[in-house]
Amino acid sequence: MVTTTKTKTASNTSKAVELETVTVRFVGDSGDGMQLTGSQFTNTSAIVGNDLNTLPDYPAEIRAPAGSLGGVSGFQVNFSSKRIHTPGDCLHALIAFNPAALKTNLADLDHGGILVVNSDAFSQSNLDKAGYESNPLEDGSLDDYKLFAIPVGKLNAEAVADTGLSTKAAGRCKNFFALGVVYWLYERPLEPTTRWIEQKFAKAPAVVEANCKALKAGYYFGETAEIFPLTYRVPPAKIPAGKYRKITGNEATALGLVAAAKLADKKLFYASYPITPASDILHELAKRKNCSVKTFQAEDEIAAVCAAIGSSFGGAMAVTGTSGPGIALKGEAMGLAVIMELPLVIINVQRGGPSTGLPTKTEQADLLQAIYGRHGECPMPVLAASTAPDCFTMAIEAFRIATKYMTPVLLLTDGYLANGAEPWKIPSVDGLPKIEVKHPTDPDNYHPYQRDENLSRPWAIPGTPGLEHRLGGLEKDALTGNVCYLPENHEKMIHTRAAKIAKIADDLPLLEVDGDQSGDLLVLTWGSPFGATTTAVEQCRERGLSVSHAHLRYLEPMQKNVGEVLSRFKRILIPEMNLGQLSSRIRSLYLVDTISLSKVQGKPFMIREIETKIEQVLSEI
């Protein structure tokens, strides 16, 4: 989505056009360094003060054969001078490193958009691998676009020729050459990237030199070759004052967990088994030993959740993180945590399913599994983050609820939030809410299942004399926690466990509505469609449509006023990256009819998809 404003004269010979929002995408082979290139572009855009949002997209294979369609990796950056909430619907510029990348991505480029290709890679064999009958650079099929065919390979090789690197190593700099070109095109400074290169390769001066040379060469090529008639300028965004950094959802989740432990004055224990797209949380936390964080890479997801529960029994702030297939494996132990009433945070970074599905793509089809996916009556709070930075907030909130209510809590994020980056206004530690955790020590009148005003039982931990007790998965006496098979006790415990979770609703902020508080249409979201919906509703409202937006971060239990909010609107539209799971839940809870907008393509919603649906629904009222 590009909004042109006015044309200015740039400092060099090309003219500079000022744009509000620009989306660019870098695409190439898995080995071409696209993720790196995209991240650097993101960093730099952040530093110049744009609002931004990113969408990395990589294949399930580590490195499929060079030049193949299956091996294409991409990174999309949306940057803007206003607030944005998505990685952008379509592309202002596409930077394609080979024919396969061009083939699989061209459809997303705006008509008339900028297309930069590495013409060196358009060899016959690469064209064949991509399934091109003729060379698109020559056959006129790209006439609709502003095509810039640059022999990146050759130019880069020349640029770094005197750094003493091998041909192969020198070739690896070509992404920086291309990045330089794009920096020039969008008037971005080189300095943040050169600084990064210097740090990253500090031990290999030749590599630093080569990469910096390539970057600069690309930039100067843009300037001097004069192939670009225009450059583009995206001014800084008007965003709230403060100190910012860029953060992905997984980083934010990890930091949120560290923060929660700190706020509770306790220690974090993270047990996990690697799985895409959740592994980065493990990697992040493994680096935090100096915060007394212990991480445990278990032999599988079952062992991981069990280890987390074991540590929770021991008094840890216990977390286990995974994605769909791992959640399936953790179900049995989650049930045990429910009946033992121990605090635990379980993170599900949702990905495309069912089964292995589309492991590197995003989806939000695990909601009903989160709520219902255990045997027996097994209630558990379920939260979901809405944006990458929100993962930080919700990780803390998950721990607040887990410890206050002595319960496992499921926190849902998704592949798009996990890997996508956004600017984050860094919170001050003092401003974060303390988490109060008490461990009883007094043996007098201690009963393992005696409940407080929140229906929570006491968290007595090993090492405390006189509070020795046994927990387990058999039904337990309502006070002593001893094994108890009595029918009435079982029924009482079933109801008490349910009531405890239901009662959390009293402790949640009310649901707020963005826009009119009542009207024709409410768009109700959960999870990552928050971003596209926010913009879509804003834009529709600017055009005078009667539409509002409410976003659920608490899926179980829901906030107390949800039913009431829904009743204020004629229609409820629910966009979800699944077949209507929240929709089904809302219908069951509130007996309210819903319109489900479903997208299950492994990709986030585009703004215009939601806008179109809003228009359609409103036109039918």
Added chain:
Amino acid sequence: MVTTTKTKTASNTSKAVELETVTVRFVGDSGDGMQLTGSQFTNTSAIVGNDLNTLPDYPAEIRAPAGSLGGVSGFQVNFSSKRIHTPGDCLHALIAFNPAALKTNLADLDHGGILVVNSDAFSQSNLDKAGYESNPLEDGSLDDYKLFAIPVGKLNAEAVADTGLSTKAAGRCKNFFALGVVYWLYERPLEPTTRWIEQKFAKAPAVVEANCKALKAGYYFGETAEIFPLTYRVPPAKIPAGKYRKITGNEATALGLVAAAKLADKKLFYASYPITPASDILHELAKRKNCSVKTFQAEDEIAAVCAAIGSSFGGAMAVTGTSGPGIALKGEAMGLAVIMELPLVIINVQRGGPSTGLPTKTEQADLLQAIYGRHGECPMPVLAASTAPDCFTMAIEAFRIATKYMTPVLLLTDGYLANGAEPWKIPSVDGLPKIEVKHPTDPDNYHPYQRDENLSRPWAIPGTPGLEHRLGGLEKDALTGNVCYLPENHEKMIHTRAAKIAKIADDLPLLEVDGDQSGDLLVLTWGSPFGATTTAVEQCRERGLSVSHAHLRYLEPMQKNVGEVLSRFKRILIPEMNLGQLSSRIRSLYLVDTISLSKVQGKPFMIREIETKIEQVLSEI
């Protein structure tokens, strides 16, 4: 529930009373042989032509300490001259082998009911273990009942004194002595039990002799001791003509699976890991090798479901059976079966949860797990049996659907159905529906995911030349089944898988209503509450109340007319042994308000609990 009719003179000195329905319960230590005694009584009652229904009830421990409250094991038999559907609400007679058994069961005995106790077991130490302050046989606390304190131990010892058995072995006959007494009391023949004893202990003639002696001695004791003023006679029931046998749910499930394979002209492969109350299915099937049944006791539930799927890929009629905790473990592989579209039947014999819960008790709280408990959009048909014999029918139906639609199918039963026995009119094999299974062999135009009119793909199996193909958990191309990451293909496959399962509804019989086809109240049931509800609704209707009954055996997808049926009634009442899971599903599917009658005590509904609720609901309309 006892309905007295008229008094007759019996053949001996006591008078015989004719009763319509009688409920007796045998209770004693786990080691006292209560399950055996109850089964024998059931068998005999079946043979004399009563309708009947049973409820075995045993502790989670194998054999808790003798005399302890936790070690009490019971077996309840309801037998009648009319059609009955439950094990009975309260007891006509309680036969208690020790104080602990008396203590934990007395509350269920009718006021004025018959109480037979083994007075030998009322020693001070046993009274202490049961927590009796004074001896109830002496302190007048049992005055409300017809108490018969019989020194069973002593009398039995005398009866078998000359059989040459050790004291210990002789003591083991005392349950037969008591059974003899009860046979006399209810005018049952001894012959079926003596025949059973002779077969069972054929290799130990002394044991045969002793047990038979004990049985007869008990019977003659009843006759000659003249302690019973009355005997009771329950005439044969008027049940449809035919040949009958007694069958438990687990037996019926096992036979249904064997029958399904036979009807499909294929071989059964049953992979399982032992778990209460599902293990008996494995035990039953392990005996069926002469029907070409192969059973595989895997190392855990995950391996079991995977082995079943592997065999299905190989062309087997594949089944895996378990209970709640096992289902939790099978979730991931079930998702794989969904995406690979292979036929598979998964049986969940539900038990009390969450977690280990009440492993030997019944519950039906796994419905929503069955429907939603997998990650991603992962649709799967869910069926549920209503009675023990119905397990046979539904096992066949599960296979019909699994093979016709190339899908895993979940079949739910529960602990009460699994272990409870009912008379079963033995079907003729010719009358059972054939299951048509085709395995393609023609390589021309074969595509692993090409669909037929049912949206089913072909079941090509290894060994077939030219049809070599690969299945897996990654998203697959809609035709070839090759790995495919394309967004549109994923969405198409998500929709196709869902549509295939939804379409099964076209292939189901319509839901029928028992009673008026419209009216004030419909009681909607699924699973084992069928029985109590049938009787409750019948009785209410006899009293002129406007109430009807409909029973769901198909939970996912539902029969096509369910919504329409519901719309014909003012109120919908749903009795479930959970917190309202079907209720929640009905609300979500049909936006219909429901009244949930929930009982979660590890025991089936009583008729009067449902009657009371019906009355209450009707009084509030």
Added chain:
Amino acid sequence: MSSQIPVEAVKLTAKQFASNQDVRWCPGCGDYSILAQVKKVLSNIGASRENTVFVSGIGCSSRFPYYMDTYGLHSIHGRALGFASGLKAYNPDLNVWVVTGDGDGLSIGGNHLLHAIRRNFDINILLFNNRIYGLTKGQYSPTSEIGKRTKSTPDGVIDYPLHPISVAIGAEASFVARTVDVHVKHLADTIERAARHKGTSFVEIYQNCNIFNDGAFQYATDKQTKADNIVELVHGRPLIFGKERTKGIRLNGLSPEIVTLGEGVTEDDLLFHDEKAREPSLAYLLSRMHHPEFPEPIGVFRAVERSTYEDVLQDQVTAAIERGKGDLDDILNEGDTWVVA
């Protein structure tokens, strides 16, 4: 170095480790004897109630924690070691015991056993081997013999049994032992050795299930036959057995053989036990001696020192903190930041 056993000022008695719950095993079950000896060992080593935790899975044996007046977790089937691993990794100061069965520990839980052992957590694993599934009423287990008829194998077991000690050695356990429920003193001594070992102690206990597999170990417990059917391992001593202690085990290449002392054979010709051998090859070889060909070794097969997972993890944490304690403010402000005015 001995294991982490937090010590009471005044030793508690065995009885003081009993919880107030009724023990619900079948009368005559071998589990009773093990329960009694474990309490005695805790008393002997001067353990404290509050720092001791018993963790179990599901099975008859796994009811164990309920009967101990210590902290306890009766978890889910096969996963006890998962819980114990997390607990010990988080809090290395606790004295952690795991009680499991042949089904719980070797069937569904086999993988966790391998991994706990290789990580060498300082925990004590007691595997009650009754060669049957008790709690589920008599199906065969991974240690049941070929041909055994059980509820799930009416035509006889067809899978070769696993040998728990061989499996543990396959994963290179630092402490491996075997003992028998009714050999009370040997049982107590072996459990005490396990308790005092720093690292994962794996103890296989032959346990009689008198309901579903009565007499499974009669050869090793019967007064008449046991001396011929078991051989006690003593570090540094030759393998001698038999009622008169006249029989011994000699190595022929890598094959053990039974010899009679005296007939030209002296003690020095026998195999000498070395529980501290760096490589577990001897321990493995001993684990291959099965009844009836051989007397079965009981006692400690292997006891070597190796760092424990929890200690090294704690060391890494300590070292990281020494390099610079993490400050939440700093962490939140890491990387490229920019200020919007």
Added chain:
Amino acid sequence: MSSQIPVEAVKLTAKQFASNQDVRWCPGCGDYSILAQVKKVLSNIGASRENTVFVSGIGCSSRFPYYMDTYGLHSIHGRALGFASGLKAYNPDLNVWVVTGDGDGLSIGGNHLLHAIRRNFDINILLFNNRIYGLTKGQYSPTSEIGKRTKSTPDGVIDYPLHPISVAIGAEASFVARTVDVHVKHLADTIERAARHKGTSFVEIYQNCNIFNDGAFQYATDKQTKADNIVELVHGRPLIFGKERTKGIRLNGLSPEIVTLGEGVTEDDLLFHDEKAREPSLAYLLSRMHHPEFPEPIGVFRAVERSTYEDVLQDQVTAAIERGKGDLDDILNEGDTWVVA
């Protein structure tokens, strides 16, 4: 007796086993070489496409079935052996292969490995050991070395690695071998031996992951050093190695030691390999020889005959049918019945 390999009338070529799917491993990955040799072995043994099934879990290695023009299952992580077990038990006529990784087969899937091995299904397990998690981009695996820094262990691995061969021998595998991705002939020969073995064949293949753990096995593959760092096992032959084949392995008690031939040491003093030894103690001992102390053995550690699960199961079925084929009508009418008129 050799394994169940349904034979084509005319042998197919290796190429005829290639599916039409693009191979998507990283350029330079060791998996390519293994793929090529497996196809060659299938051709050699005269396998048919339609009776051959490749089953895998999840991991780079587990993509294997897609590249074979046979039947195939790319299942879920760690569970390949579950699927293969059911398939083989149901249809013993199929030629079943399992391809797994060090994570897939030894981390999440370790237990299924133990149990498939003890049941001795006639299947061939190829474990691609690259000592890393490839597909999830570089976390440590159960075979990674202590101290290794990976994404999930920035301060170094702290758990002792499992040794796949030791684990397999702990479960008493009937066939155990090791080979190396780039030793093409040895690779093919070993895989062919595995294919011809009747029973579970377990083959550990050292496989280079040039992206996340490049050079992990350089000591065993480098032209300069490999002769000193590996020793080839040949049944009935002494263990000799070294560039000039002047070095050998001798047993000192139960401890292997390196000796130089000639210096008073002759071939006869060396350890002679016996892959058919009844007890797996020798195989276990050999599995303990690790680089750099010892040259690492490659080749067949153990190859013994034992009945397979699927055969005995089939025998039980056949015997039951011979005793009287089950008739559905009879079965439904079993037990006490009564007639209501």
